[in-house]
Amino acid sequence: MTHSAEDAQAYIDDMATKRGYVLDYHKIMAKQDFPVLQAANHLVSTAYLDQRTLDRRTKELIFIVSLTVMRASKGHIQSHIRVALDIGVSATEILEAIEIALPEAGIVAFQTGFEAWREVVDADGIEPTVKAHAGGSGE
Template sequence: MSDPDAALDYVNEMARTRGYVLPYHKLMANADIDVLKAANNLVAAAYTDDRKLDKATKELIFITSLTVMRASPGHIASHIRVALDLGVSPQEILEAIEITLPEAGVVTFQHGFTVWAEVVGAQGIEPTIETHDGGN
């Protein structure tokens, strides 16, 4: 077990730096903060630290890679929200998800698209003729 005050301070700093905290971060902060810190240092070096790519570009890459990996909807949604907060448009995020189509396929794309549609509140168009549900 970690020191509760130190763990809370660390999680708060992660939230400030990243703009989000995942459920496993909260659990690891309490269970084994040393490993969480080691993992977070790797993430900082590759993702959160200022380098050549701007934060918005990194978020688009993250959204695309998480979609390909079929990460949990909550994980993908957290990066979509961060991208939106950084000024990335819903259309730009959709285009990043669409990049998954040629290499990872329709099912993978649909996974990310469904999360995107929920986060941005996308509205569909209902046909005016009778259709089948398409297996869904």
């Protein structure tokens, strides 16, 4: 079955409306291999977007944590952070969810999610008032 460029465009527009974001690979697959994009999106829709038992807030937090643990790209994590913020999840709730990665996945995985979160919410920190010693581990 062949698909027109208009079909692919309508599909991408629908994805943006339902998800609240569209990733670069979605855009490229819509043009390059539309049937595979549709198949992959059907799985995501069933597990993630369709209203079942878990509410959307919970699913977004789970998605953010799972992407953090998997060390997904910062942009991918940030797309879910933005959706979570848009649907009313607080920045603090998102950080708390990301912190769940610490005991099981470790500091490196946590830092991936943390940096994505920090940029989206524009979080700042406290600078030391004393000179730090050289040779710190960065942790």
